[in-house]
Amino acid sequence: IAERWAAADVFAPDGAGARPEAGAEPFTIIQPPPNVTGSLHLGHAQRAAVEDLMIRHARMTGRPTLFLPGLDHASIAAQVVLDRILAGEGESRASLGRERYLERMARFVEATRDVILGQERHLGASADWSRLRFTMDDVSAKAVRVAFKTLYDRGLAYRTEALVNWCPGCRTSVSDLEVISTPETGTLWSIRYHVLDETSGEPLADQTITVATTRPETILGDTAVAVHPEDERYRALLGRRVRIPFVERDVPIIADEVVDRAFGTGAVKITPAHDHDDHETGLRHGLAMPTILDDAAAIANTGTPYDAMDRYVARRAILADLAARGDVAGETEHEMVLGRCQRSDDVVEPRLKTQWFIRTEPLAAKALAATREGRTRIVPEHFEKTWEHWLTTIRDWNVSRQLWWGHRIPAWYCPDGHVTVSDAAGGPDACAECGRGAAELRQDPDIFDTWFSSGLWPFSTLGWPDETADVRRFYPTSVMETGYDIIFFWVARMMMLGIELTGIEPFHTVSLSGLIRDPLGQKMSKTKGNVVDPLAVMAESGADALRFALIHGATPGHDQRFGPQKLELARNFANKLWNATRFVLGARPGSIAAAAPRPEPADVDLGPVERWIRSRAAAATAAVDRGLADYQFGEVTRALYEGIWSEFCDWGIELAKVRLADESLPAASREATWWTLVDALDTYVRLLHPVMPFVTEAIWEALPHRVDDPELLIVARWPRSHAPDAAIDRGIGEVIDTIVALRNARATADVPAGAWLEVHLAPPAASRDLFGQLAPAIERLARARPLRVTDSAAELARPAGALDVVLPGGLEGSILPAAADVDAGARDRARLEKELVEAEGHLDAARARLANASFTDKAPPAVVAGARDRERELTAQVERLRERLAS
RNA sequence: GGGCGGUUAGCUCAGUUGGUCAGAGCGUCUCGUUUACACCGAGAAGGUCACUGGUUCGAGCCCAGUACCGCCCACCA
DSSP, X not given: OXXXXXXXXXXXTXXXXXXXXXXXXXXXXXXXXXXXXXXXXXXXXXXXXXXXXXXXXXXXXXXXXXXXXXXXXXXXXXXXXXXXXXXXXXXOXXXXXXXXXXXXHHHXXXXXXXXXXXXXXXXXXXXXXXXXXXXXXXHHHHHHHXXXXXXXXXXXXXXXXXXXXXXXXXXXXXXXXXXXXXXXXXXXXXXXXXXXXXXXXXXXXXXXXXEEESOGGGGGGOOEEEEOTTOHHHHTXXXXXXEETTTTEXXXXXXXXXXXXXSTTSEEEEOTTSOHHHHHHHHHHTOOOOOOBOTTSBBOSSOSTTTTSBHHHHHHHHHHHHHXXXXXXXXXXXXXXXXXXXXXXXXXXXXXXXXXXXOOHHHHHHXXXXXXXXXXXXXXXXXXXXXXXXXXXXXXXXXXXXXXXXXXXXEEEOTTOOEEEOOSTTOOSBOTTXXXXXXXXXXXXXXXXXXXXXXXXXXXXXXXXXXXXXXXXXXXXXXXXXXXXXIIIIXXXXXXXXXXXXXXXXXXXXXXXXXXXXXTSOBOOTTTTOOOOHHHHHHHHOHHHHHHHHHHTOBTTBOEEOOHHHHHHHHHHXXXXXXXXXXXXXXXXXXXXXXXXXXXXXXXXXXXXXXXXXXXXXXXXXXXXXXXXXXXXXXHHHHHHIIIIIIIIIIIIXXXXXXXXXXXXXXXXXXXXXXXXXXXXXXXXXXXXXXXXXXXXXXXXXXXXXXXXXXXXXXXXXXXXXXXXXXXXXXXXXXXXXXXXXXXXXXXXXXXXXXXXXXXXXXXXXGHHHHHHTHHHHHHHHTEEEEEEOSSGGGOOOOTTOEEEEOTTSOEEEEEOOGGGTTHHHHHHHHXXXXXXXXXHXXXXXXXXXXXXXXXHHSOHHHHHHHHHHHHHHHHHHHHHHHHHHO
């Protein structure tokens, strides 16, 4: 089927088969391009299902739709994966070198991209594959260069020495978002620093100041000890100096308000190059900032024996040596928060580095304005608070990565240290400041944070910065759909960069889905071994079932547990629809030729059942439209499940069967019934297509079409919504309630299900005709034969043992027992008694409500009228039940 | 330390303008006749909608507070 779609050229916005309506506004969806690091998981499948649902719906409404597929180079994630593979081959980043490493990466990516794209196609994603884009392709590369240069020219990108988050495992800096705060129990050591004698300048054996630290190895980088300015305990020591052990550095005791007197000893060692607070303190006091850790987080440049030791090895050694000197004053267990690398889980070290940053405050302000002023809407709404909070407390974004796989930062440095940022593919011709030739310039070895290029995705994929036709037509885009877990990483960056660089919000709606969890509610992860492979699921249950299950269980922004039961529900549903189709196709009256064109059945030939079937299909259309408009896709599938199964199959088809089989009716009537079934099925199949594209396309192929229908359902027109027929809905509703009540009575009385019993019904006057017309259907569905519809309850035949049915609408019935089973009525008495108790309860409540003057005064008239009706119905029902029980 | 979300039938969850809203699927218990479907059909049992107050004629639905659970953000050594 997917091949037929492709052959018909329906995926492109203006594909030959896509049939966009002239003048219709384009609909563009932004999907997160999956990482090229491996294969897709259920989260991707959910994303793709939801996105494809929106795209298919838009396409069916005649809009030119752009669903642009893509892949993200995922620099750090990809490197972590490749490094692991290389390790298995006995190689490493270092052993290969930059060039060969990148070649190896290209081969790796080539292999995984085919896997990923295959999975997306398998799912039925109706993307325009001819536009497949990659965040590392030439167009993206140009967008990255131009974006960066623009930001630089506007003073929004700057290079500075600052404390960055350094991951020793990945050997790169990472952004604040990639540092995961992890609560851990550590140790807080108290360490004595010896105060210097003011005259000799030598440390005093007996005068010390005790500092508290969780990282003793950073002692080697200490350049001060700080106390609170108003701390009486240390006032006398202010201005004195202490000697830092091992490095034998003499440093001042300074006063700074950052110190919390109540914490630890109230004195804190200051390591400006390896701690954020200390760095600030160091800047305030003009302290030296020696770096004592190398890229691998081993001690370096201290001139001590600890050099080259790993940070934790050094920590133990230093503690032991301090203890030997008698300078460890104590240690206590300490609950603290450690920053760990999102990718490698290594403890991140703050380090001083000269790197590139994006000034985020002005960008964030614009993004906030966009959501506050409603130009971009976030669904579900409550994420706006999270959004607000993050964007109002945002810090500058470190975009330099000391990795190889990614976009090289287009900044060149001349021997004099001048910076030249260029967006030219070949780099600058000369230093922007001193004019030195390109040969003397050296390009920054670093690459960009992978999210920098992802942040340009909505427009870089359309050809920006060039003024392409695609940019003009499809930008800004319509809906950005993704999981809420990357709202900061990706969504916020797209908004910030998009508004700054293009002057307009990149999309009008941000639709955030929840995460897929395993049946126990745990996050799926490879280490837990609870990851589900979408391909395996599809092999077992089909792509349609997977899509339905993923969409059915979801509420916007909320996680869902996913397991086999949900899949089974979906698969059964597809099966049900398939079987219903088989029935409809097989029930074609002989008077209709197999290839007959589909007529609009004439109103005169429609009976109540046919009108009801149409009405319910209309109701389903309205419900689906509502769900789609609100991004409540779970509501869409619920409406379809209910409409197709509980209404169309359970009642529509069953009621229609009677007329189809009735040879006494004119052929036109039976034909109208069949065409009505076809029509309803057609509507349901169209409505369901965005969720379950494959079965519906297959069913559609087998259905008779209208003259203006296209070959393929994927581009068939979305059903027009019209109001349900309230009168027929109410009437058939009564019939259904009656049949259920008759079945109920039969079951509770233990009358064999297969037995035909004589039934007398006295429907309310308004429904008498309808019951008369539907008598054959009631007969069949309630197994009531003969069935007599009488004008009043008084005429009901009620021999001994009759089963009684009393409905709220004023309807009564009797089921006459077989002669051999006169006790049936007695067995059924309990049911009637229970019904009486329930009805009385409801009646009491209704009366109490109406007795309340403030209710009748203040409630809307329609509500009061409804309550009156209900009271009347209940009163009648209670009376009749009492009579029946009394007789 | 802030913020957000959740708490509805044994399980998984719907319930968006407060007025038949107490629901669905699975599971459980009965029973299966009518050739679309046993991946099915019919019937049934099962909930003081976490708790406490408040607003209202009326509250799963709005407000305040409490208790658990989960998530996000957070540079206190």
